[in-house]
Amino acid sequence: MERRQLLKKSAFAVAAFAFSKELFASEAERGIQKSFEGSNGGIIKLSSNENPHGPAESAKKAMIDAVIISNRYQFDTNAQLREAIGKLTGHNKDNILLGAGSSELLGVVTSWTAYKKGNIVASEPTFKVWLPAARKLGLPTKLVPLTATKHNDLNALASNIDTDTKMVYLCNPNNPTGTVSPQNELEAFVKTVTAKTILLMDEAYTDYYDSPSMAHMVNENPNLIIAKTFSKTYGMAGARVGYVLAHPDTIKELSSFMAWANAGPSAVSMKGALGVINDQAFVDYVKAENIKAKAILYKGFNDLGIKYIESFTSFVYFDTKTYPKNVPAVLQANNIIGARSFEDNSTWLRISIGTVQEMTKVVEALKAGAAKA
Numbered sequence: 001m002e003r004r005q006l007l008k009k010s011a012f013a014v015a016a017f018a019f020s021k022e023l024f025a026s027e028a029e030r031g032i033q034k035s036f037e038g039s040n041g042g043i044i045k046l047s048s049n050e051n052p053h054g055p056a057e058s059a060k061k062a063m064i065d066a067v068i069i070s071n072r073y074q075f076d077t078n079a080q081l082r083e084a085i086g087k088l089t090g091h092n093k094d095n096i097l098l099g100a101g102s103s104e105l106l107g108v109v110t111s112w113t114a115y116k117k118g119n120i121v122a123s124e125p126t127f128k129v130w131l132p133a134a135r136k137l138g139l140p141t142k143l144v145p146l147t148a149t150k151h152n153d154l155n156a157l158a159s160n161i162d163t164d165t166k167m168v169y170l171c172n173p174n175n176p177t178g179t180v181s182p183q184n185e186l187e188a189f190v191k192t193v194t195a196k197t198i199l200l201m202d203e204a205y206t207d208y209y210d211s212p213s214m215a216h217m218v219n220e221n222p223n224l225i226i227a228k229t230f231s232k233t234y235g236m237a238g239a240r241v242g243y244v245l246a247h248p249d250t251i252k253e254l255s256s257f258m259a260w261a262n263a264g265p266s267a268v269s270m271k272g273a274l275g276v277i278n279d280q281a282f283v284d285y286v287k288a289e290n291i292k293a294k295a296i297l298y299k300g301f302n303d304l305g306i307k308y309i310e311s312f313t314s315f316v317y318f319d320t321k322t323y324p325k326n327v328p329a330v331l332q333a334n335n336i337i338g339a340r341s342f343e344d345n346s347t348w349l350r351i352s353i354g355t356v357q358e359m360t361k362v363v364e365a366l367k368a369g370a371a372k373a
């Protein structure tokens with residue numbers, strides 16, 4: 001691509017980002033995505049916690065080989081993947097429901113909750129792109145502030161449950177803050193909440209730092225649903241493969257809210273997931289690179305006196321209060337997009353962890369921006 005075209009493409013993507021307030025799946029995000037097709041247009045994209053190392057060779061090969069079966073419906077592949085996930089997590093395939101990304105399943109749980117009529121309790125801020133749809137379905141949302149250290153306030157969440165609460169949502173590690181709660185507190189929380197209502201636990205990021213998972217509790221707790229994804233450590237965000245783990249009766253209930261047995265991920269995507277699921281070398285590499293790249297960002301923040309929260313994920317939440325300029329503007333001027341706000345009237349932003357090279361550029365850009373101030 002000619003340099004002029006490349007610059008035009010980059011400028012478009014940066015402008016699209018600047019215009020967007022709610023980036024997830026917005027027009028602007030699609031515009032950025034388009035400019036990434038075939039080439040990244042020189043842009044470093046750190047907005048959606050994608051894995052910069054994916055897809056794994058194992059997933060790519062499996063997807064290419066699977067194209068040939070895409071004239072048939074994917075019943076068999078669906079069963080194969082549920083069996084493979086079950087082996088990994090210690091569950092039966094009847095404990096598992098697959099979706100086109102875990103977000104499809106957050107929607108399915110929401111529909112089930114709407115059918116029961118009531119309210120949802122969740123933290124603020126958390127991963128809440130699915131909440132506007134919940135509100136449209138008639139579910140009021142009770143949002144509970146995080147603690148002063150930006151952790152989920154488990155006690156406050158539990159005490160906000162009322163007789164109309166039909167679901168509590170807990171994202172652990174939490175997005176956008178990257179904080180985790182300890183295993184014993186989570187187990188106690190599961191027991192308290194599931195005695196009263198459905199608990200949907202979003203474990204999209206547990207694999208990065210082996211954070212505690214509550215998946216072992218689903219068989220004794222029909223009210224517990226665990227959401228997981230191939231989008232993060234497995235590097236398959238665009239392939240759209242996620243799943244929930246729950247009691248078999250709960251899985252049956254949830255399945256009835258999917259259009260039919262062939263809803264969810266495509267055969268090709270599921271074969272990709274089957275390709276990568278036992279590729280421990282890839283996952284280990286992703287985790288090790290995330291640690292290295294994150295350390296570069298932490299050091300940069302320390303050098304610049306920027307406060308941040310220690311993260312157990314592939315993103316970092318940081319406070320721009322002491323930085324002399326507008327952080328997103330400084331980054332955008334360097335073709336880096338993704339420092340996003342998740343709280344009203346707050347100086348805290350979230351940035352995804354990219355590659356070592358990308359995070360080096362982020363730090364260089366911030367240091368140069370501060371020096372010019």
Ligand SMILES: Cc1ncc(COP(=O)(O)O)c(C=O)c1O
Nearest residue numbers: 101102103127175204229231242
């Ligand atoms: C906490 C959390 N849950 C769910 C998702 C959605 O992931 P998926 O790609 O599996 O739909 C994301 C995506 O960023 C996330 O951060």
